[in-house]
Amino acid sequence: MANTELTGRIVTPDDPDYEQARINNNLSIPKFPSKIVFCQKTKDVLNALRWVRENNEPFRIRSGRHSYENFSLINDGLIIDVSEMNKIKIDQEAMTAKIAAGADLGKVYKKLWKYGLTIPAGTEGSVGIVGLTLGGGIGMLSRPFGLTCDNLIEIEMVRADGHKGAELIKANKNENSDLFWACRGGGGGNFGIVTFLTFKLHAISNVSLFSVSWKWEDLEVAFDAWQNWAPHTDEKLTSQIELKSKEAGEIISQGIFVGSTSKLRKLLKPITTAGSPTNVWVKEVPYIEAVRFFDVPSGNRPALRKRSGSFIEKPFPHKAINQMKHLLANAPNKNSSIWHQSLGGAVGKIDSYDTAYFYRNAIIAQEYLTTWENPEEEKQNIRWVEEIRNTLSPFTDGDYVNFPDLYIKNWPITYYGNNFRRLREVKTKYDAFNVFNFPQSIPPYKRWI
Incomplete structure (x- = not known):
């Protein structure tokens, strides 16, 4: 017979803060749980898990609300939310x-x-x-x-x-x-x-930040220079490059170097001499300012969105780069982009079997992103993301489990490899x-x- 009681802050559909409590970062997959338990201590978690098991209640676990496919939500079930346990x-x-x-x-x-x-x-x-x-x-x-x-x-x-x-x-x-x-x-x-x-x-103390921008026309040369440089340069330098839609019309690379600005300027030459950069800057800042710089507000706000991704283990040939440009030229809206981050360095010094994270040989993590305003735009946005993944699949490997995608059929191998x-x-x-x-x-x- 069930005898465990739920403890913590409990929110139900009758409560005024239910709407705020139930939503995640992705608004395109709405779910309506029957209860949300905001745990304040470990005992609340233990009680919640015992309660759902005693009552045969479906449940999910939630923390930061950034599950891309809203796996941390469920209809007519209980959410065990640990976000108020934050000491x-x-x-x-x-x-x-x-x-x-x-x-x-x-x-x-x-x-x-x-x-x-x-x-x-x-x-x-x-x-x-x-x-x-x-x-x-x-x-x-x-x-x-x-x-x-x-x-x-x-x-x-x-x-x-x-x-x-x-x-x-x-x-x-x-x-x-x-x-x-x-x-x-x-x-x-x-x-x-x-x-x-x-x-x-x-x-950590001060770090050096950089930003290099190009116009749309320089997409191929800018990306090619970045992909052959970013995973192999000084290990104290991590960078990203975002290829935005043709409508947005910008290619931008940014990163953090744990070192001096003078050395960073020298390290950047392979990309600052590629194409015709429209804006280049380097500056030294306290690390916490670098954190704020990369914390883009749009990524934190709930929105109608779709994301997916992959890993790159060897540089893209020109054919793949041209395909990316074509897809971005036909993006569903201005907010669509393809994002990349350099790997290698310390990430690649651990064997693929030493941790569950398998893709240690990857040189780049790639993410496909789009957001939209009206629910009727959902299908074309999802179709665009899937077209990217399928088109680039001959040149990519797997996907990062934190970029989950329900359309991936062989997801066990895609996320976890061997x-x-x-x-x-x-x-x-x-x-x-x-x-x-x-x-x-x-x-x-x-x-x-």
Whole structure:
């Protein structure tokens, strides 16, 4: 007989703040849960998991609300939301930070900066630290310091125990090491509910920023110069390049160098001499200003949107670059773009099998993005994103699990490569009843009734 009670801040459809509480960053896949439990402490998480199991209630886990396909929402079920668990405890002597799973990147960066410290993570401030980390964690410090998950030391997780229970466990290199392996790139929501993460920290002070822009006509030459330079230049330099729609008419590359502006100017020559840049600047700023610079507000605001992506393991031939230009010339709207970030450096120094994040040989992460204003525009926008993915597939490999796409048919291999079998073994061990499931969740080997 069910006897566990829900604790924490509970929001239902009758509450005035339900509408705000239910929406995610992607408004194009609306969901209407029956309850949202905002957990304030680990006990609330344990109670919520016990309650849904005792009541056979469908549920999802949520933190930063940036699940591209809204896997963290469900109709007529319960949302276990950890976003109000956001405390950060720093140990300066050990150079570690214990961060509650609900903390977003904006809060993490601000808190660590007070001590002249940071972790390599993403750029959008409202993204939750836990989802980013579990999927890998790509950002503007990836090349010098690795992925976010590469800097993870330990997790605390609430897992499903027995037929109806829940228990709190830890995972690190010595304890539940197989689960720890899986939580470094195996994606969020597959094995349990992470409540705390402990990271190793890096000292940071001033960094050098750069920005180089070109007109639309320079797309081929600018991208080709960038792709042959960005993954191979000084490892202290991480950069991105965004190819915007023809209507927007701009190609722009930006990045962070953990070093001096004078050295950065020299490093930039392969791209500043490509084509005819319309705007070039380099400046030294405190790291926290660089964080704010890359935190583009439009990425944090809820919108009608579609995203997908892939990895690039060797430079695109001219045919692929021309195809990108053609697709962008026929984009559904001005807000459509193809974004790239340089990898290599510290990311590529870890073996593909040492963590669940498989694509260590990739030199570039690629993302396809579009947003729209009216619901009737959805089909053409989704069709455009899928056309990019299909057109470029001969030149790309896989996809980043944090760029999920429901239209990917062979998603297990696409996200996890040859690590999928081991991930299923971990799933079978820690969640044999498949309590934690969603449309692209890792299935256990045995099907339990």
